[in-house]
């Protein structure tokens with residue numbers, strides 16, 4: 001029997017949470033749909049009820065005060081790139097958003113959707129018949145990782161570029177669930193397991209993202225990809241230093257979760273770079289080889305520190 005399909009469009013966060021209670025067995029939130037719908041067409045997403053968050057006004061605000069910049073989760077990437085407060089206080093987010101997908105996709109893709117977009121792997125993001133032909137993989141009902149031949153770990157890549165920048169900027173997220181509301185450092189929602197990369201409760205909504213702009217951070221963003229548009233990350237690095245000399249390097253595209261390396265300007269920068277090259281679990285699951293991506297971490301970080309110092 002074919003399951004009944006539903007598409008709900010709540011006007012408020014409370015309505016959305018009510019809808020969750022009614023459809024908790026098989027639902028998914030959707031915002032811009034640029035990740036959910038692609039995964040659905042490839043047979044990698046099977047929720048029968050979609051709850052659309054894109055019409056909720058309270059998720060569509062950007063607020064700047066003395067200490068924080070607060071970005072609503074349903075702000076589109078295109079809106080983010082045009083916001084004067086974002087431009088003034090965290091220009092790296094504009095550079096990052098412009099490096100995601102294409103101008104048309106950015107018109108609907110949202111900030112919240114980016115934080116929860118699924119991990120990628122060249123052996124997983126394929127059509128149903130392609131995956132069936134190779135016997136599936138750990139991320140989709142198979143019993144072996146095609147990239148490594150291993151039976152235990154899935155190494156699908158974390159590819160949410162905006163999350164890499166936001167973690168480097170020490171961002172927190174405001175979460176609203178059926179019974180609670182709380183703030184969490186963004187990095188804490190990522191599990192490191194390629195099959196289920198988010199530790200985030202399916203019934204909760206990301207309301208906003210808070211960036212501590214009072215720390216006066218400067219960041220450098222770099223992204224390796226096959227073409228300058230439409231391509232997911234093969235390696236993203238964001239290096240941030242704040243006014244007290246705290247350094248936060250974050251890597252995307254090379255491990256099932258964002259990789260964080262912390263230090264200060266009193267540390268030996270070459271040692272920090274060595275740590276960054278060593279830390280990610282890079283495997284051959286991308287168009288660029290594992291070794292090339294590893295070498296590019298060093299290249300990008302050397303350039304990033306030169307730019308930050310100059």
Ligand SMILES: Cc1cc2nc3c(=O)[nH]c(=O)nc-3n(C[C@H](O)[C@H](O)[C@H](O)COP(=O)(O)OP(=O)(O)OC[C@H]3O[C@@H](n4cnc5c(N)ncnc54)[C@H](O)[C@@H]3O)c2cc1C
Nearest residue numbers: 029031032033034035036101109110112113114116161206
């Ligand atoms: C061709 C193409 C290229 C792309 N290139 C890139 C790239 O280079 N870099 C990159 O980072 N991404 C890329 N993407 C992925 C995707 O478009 C973006 O990550 C986008 O920002 C996802 O946002 P969305 O609103 O469309 O998410 P959706 O597809 O609507 O949702 C994605 C996930 O987030 C959940 N969700 C959405 N909003 C909320 C919320 N407020 N609270 C709780 N859960 C929520 C949904 O349930 C779903 O699990 C690309 C996509 C395509 C199709």
